Amino acid sequence: MKRLMLFCLxxxxxxLPRTSFAYSSNICPSGGSSTCTESxxxxxxxxxxxxxxxLGDCSLTDIMIVFINVGNYVVGIIxxxxxxxxxxxxxxxxxxxxxxxxxxxxxxxxTISTAGLLxxxxxxxxxxxxxxxxxxxxxxxxxxxxxxxxxxxxxxxDENAKCDVTGYYCEYK
Numbered sequence: 001m002k003r004l005m006l007f008c009l010x011x012x013x014x015x016l017p018r019t020s021f022a023y024s025s026n027i028c029p030s031g032g033s034s035t036c037t038e039s040x041x042x043x044x045x046x047x048x049x050x051x052x053x054x055l056g057d058c059s060l061t062d063i064m065i066v067f068i069n070v071g072n073y074v075v076g077i078i079x080x081x082x083x084x085x086x087x088x089x090x091x092x093x094x095x096x097x098x099x100x101x102x103x104x105x106x107x108x109x110x111t112i113s114t115a116g117l118l119x120x121x122x123x124x125x126x127x128x129x130x131x132x133x134x135x136x137x138x139x140x141x142x143x144x145x146x147x148x149x150x151x152x153x154x155x156x157x158d159e160n161a162k163c164d165v166t167g168y169y170c171e172y173k
Contacts, residue, residue, distance in 0.1 A: 028041065036048050043069060045066055049061070079117075085112060085113040147170050
């Protein structure tokens with residue numbers, strides 16, 4: 001009996017056409033861009049395609065964007081904790097008034113914080129390298145142009161940004 005129920009469940013979930021379950025949530029209204037904004041889907045899903053946001057028709061790129069957003073968020077939280085540990089270590093060191101145990105405690109906080117900072121920096125670098133490798137197939141990051149005149153109009157000047165038509169201002173999408 002259990003096998004029959006499992007087979008029926010798998011049949012209904014896997015073998016039925018996907019269109020029978022189609023539902024457009026219209027979370028990401030067509031506002032001219034093909035990606036969802038943070039105000040529409042939240043910080044973790046910012047940048048996913050409209051198809052993924054509205055219909056759940058997500059590609060590998062959409063899943064990668066979510067993992068990168070979560071990774072950047074976690075790295076930011078860890079960075080804030082590292083800063084707090086530096087402050088606590090500095091407080092112990094400054095308030096020690098010559099007590100060896102407080103000086104040692106402050107040094108321990110600073111040492112652990114420095115190790116944490118290195119981990120955060122290298123993890124951020126790894127996230128960016130992974131993103132670049134998955135998007136372009138190359139680990140080398142993109143070089144950007146400074147907007148210096150009409151000859152730089154339309155050139156990439158930052159991530160998701162290009163020099164405007166005059167070539168003097170960097171416009172973000």
